[in-house]
Amino acid sequence: MRHLLSAADLDRDAALRVLDTAEQMAATQQREIKKLPTLRGRTVVNLFFEDSTRTRISFEAAAKRLSADVINFSAKGSSVSKGESLKDTALTLEAMGADAVVVRHGASGGAHRLATSGWINGSVVNAGDGTHEHPTQALLDAFTMRHHLVGQREPGAATGEDLAGRKVTIVGDVLHSRVARSNVLLLHTLGAEVTLVAPPTLLPVGVQTWPCATSYDLDSALEGADAVMMLRVQVERMNAAYFPSAREYSRRYGLDARRLRLMAEHTIVMHPGPMNRGLEISADAADSARSTIVEQVSNGVSVRMAVLYLLLAGSDDVDGGTA
Amino acid sequence: MTRARTLLEAPEIGRVLTRIAHELLERNKGAEGLVLLGIPTRGVALAHRLAATIADVEGTQVPVGAIDVTMYRDDLRHHPVRTLERTDIPTAGVDGATVVLVDDVLFSGRTVRAALDALSDLGRPRAVRLAVLVDRGHRELPIRADHVGKNLPTSLAERVRVLLAEHDGRDEVLIEDAGDQR
Numbered sequence: 001m002r003h004l005l006s007a008a009d010l011d012r013d014a015a016l017r018v019l020d021t022a023e024q025m026a027a028t029q030q031r032e033i034k035k036l037p038t039l040r041g042r043t044v045v046n047l048f049f050e051d052s053t054r055t056r057i058s059f060e061a062a063a064k065r066l067s068a069d070v071i072n073f074s075a076k077g078s079s080v081s082k083g084e085s086l087k088d089t090a091l092t093l094e095a096m097g098a099d100a101v102v103v104r105h106g107a108s109g110g111a112h113r114l115a116t117s118g119w120i121n122g123s124v125v126n127a128g129d130g131t132h133e134h135p136t137q138a139l140l141d142a143f144t145m146r147h148h149l150v151g152q153r154e155p156g157a158a159t160g161e162d163l164a165g166r167k168v169t170i171v172g173d174v175l176h177s178r179v180a181r182s183n184v185l186l187l188h189t190l191g192a193e194v195t196l197v198a199p200p201t202l203l204p205v206g207v208q209t210w211p212c213a214t215s216y217d218l219d220s221a222l223e224g225a226d227a228v229m230m231l232r233v234q235v236e237r238m239n240a241a242y243f244p245s246a247r248e249y250s251r252r253y254g255l256d257a258r259r260l261r262l263m264a265e266h267t268i269v270m271h272p273g274p275m276n277r278g279l280e281i282s283a284d285a286a287d288s289a290r291s292t293i294v295e296q297v298s299n300g301v302s303v304r305m306a307v308l309y310l311l312l313a314g315s316d317d318v319d320g321g322t323a
Numbered sequence: 324m325t326r327a328r329t330l331l332e333a334p335e336i337g338r339v340l341t342r343i344a345h346e347l348l349e350r351n352k353g354a355e356g357l358v359l360l361g362i363p364t365r366g367v368a369l370a371h372r373l374a375a376t377i378a379d380v381e382g383t384q385v386p387v388g389a390i391d392v393t394m395y396r397d398d399l400r401h402h403p404v405r406t407l408e409r410t411d412i413p414t415a416g417v418d419g420a421t422v423v424l425v426d427d428v429l430f431s432g433r434t435v436r437a438a439l440d441a442l443s444d445l446g447r448p449r450a451v452r453l454a455v456l457v458d459r460g461h462r463e464l465p466i467r468a469d470h471v472g473k474n475l476p477t478s479l480a481e482r483v484r485v486l487l488a489e490h491d492g493r494d495e496v497l498i499e500d501a502g503d504q505r
Contacts, residue, residue: 001404021406031444038394038395156409313400315401
């Protein structure tokens with residue numbers, strides 16, 4: 001694995017390798033001493049052109065737990081705000097000896113550009129590019145689903161297993177969501193059946209070519225679902241009216257106490273965060289026993305440790321398998 | 324071409340493990356405080372066999388676990404990425420215990436060095452001992468085993484393979500001439 005740019009880069013074996021490695025990483029995070037010497041001497045740069053708290057600190061924690069040196073670079077307060085181009089920023093990072101660059105960029109394709117332009121030699125991890133992809137989020141979601149739905153919450157029990165036949169319903173702002181796209185691609189690879197539920201205005205053009213079903217009716221899509229993932233309504237990316245009012249959105253596509261009762265006993269409620277409480281998810285749903293929202297955050301560290309391990313721990317000249 | 328010779332057969336492996344189990348008990352004056360940790364993959368199977376023998380002799384079940392050393396290796400950068408194995412520490416932990424590391428072959432000593440580092444991150448054992456089925460020499464670090472099944476003088480061009488019923492369907496220790504393999 002050289003870069004991680006898209007969930008589509010991972011075939012079933014590669015995806016399971018990340019998830020299985022993450023199981024072992026998760027076990028180390030239960031210990032008193034959580035730090036491992038594995039990436040000693042390696043440098044990971046967090047290059048964030050867009051605001052983020054949980055993804056950035058999650059990558060930072062992951063790199064530090066593996067003993068890598070971490071340099072945080074956020075566009076605000078840097079030369080980027082003076083008009084420096086992505087290329088010059090990349091060349092600067094290369095000169096500082098970055099072994100991996102974790103990049104979040106507002107433009108779809110930002111990570112791909114960084115990885116393929118020959119500006120840097122290190123590995124590139126896409127931590128979100130515009131409305132395109134966010135592969136590590138999809139991996140941590142799949143990890144969380146596998147732990148609950150396949151491993152029955154027993155640590156490590158699901159090692160080697162995929163999500164064949166599990167039904168996942170993803171609800172909300174699919175149009176602006178890189179999380180939804182990466183999840184659809186990865187969950188399909190892992191054998192799960194995905195249904196996207198959203199108002200017609202919040203489904204992207206060409207969604208019928210994605211490997212998933214779509215629906216406009218949330219109540220019926222909750223039936224038989226093993227996992228329900230609520231997406232954040234991305235008001236900051238909305239330059240037009242996509243739905244009449246927040247109240248109407250909430251009534252038709254929000255997860256509330258009534259809809260919680262429609263779900264099967266084992267169904268889990270997920271949200272990539274940050275949540276708009278009261279809009280796409282009510283406090284009842286967010287704080288219910290079936291919510292895995294906080295757990296997703298800790299799984300994020302384990303999954304990102306696995307990704308950094310698989311990208312950086314091997315030799316530079318021998319390619320340790322395909323991405 | 325590789326040429327394989329059998330060095331130990333199943334009955335000898337059984338006798339050797341029985342002897343090591345007795346040595347462990349003798350050295351420790353009983354099974355009290357012993358924890359056996361196998362180094363994946365075949366060390367784990369050997370640790371379970373030693374524990375079974377100890378249970379037969381003493382009537383005590385000593386805690387057995389596995390300690391994966393991959394993330395502590397000093398040669399990670401010289402190989403394609405290695406798959407992590409499961410680390411499984413007995414619930415009582417290793418603090419204050421006499422931990423016996425169990426591996427199939429002792430060679431350069433680097434795996435054991437990594438295991439000692441991994442162990443110190445897991446707790447503070449009272450003592451650490453090393454038991455191996457085969458010591459083939461060629462140490463690169465100041466490390467020795469406390470309990471050795473069989474000392475095998477080998478050349479660096481040779482390769483020692485340990486087959487165990489749990490993984491390979493039969494018990495056997497082989498030596499191969501393998502120019503391309505370490």
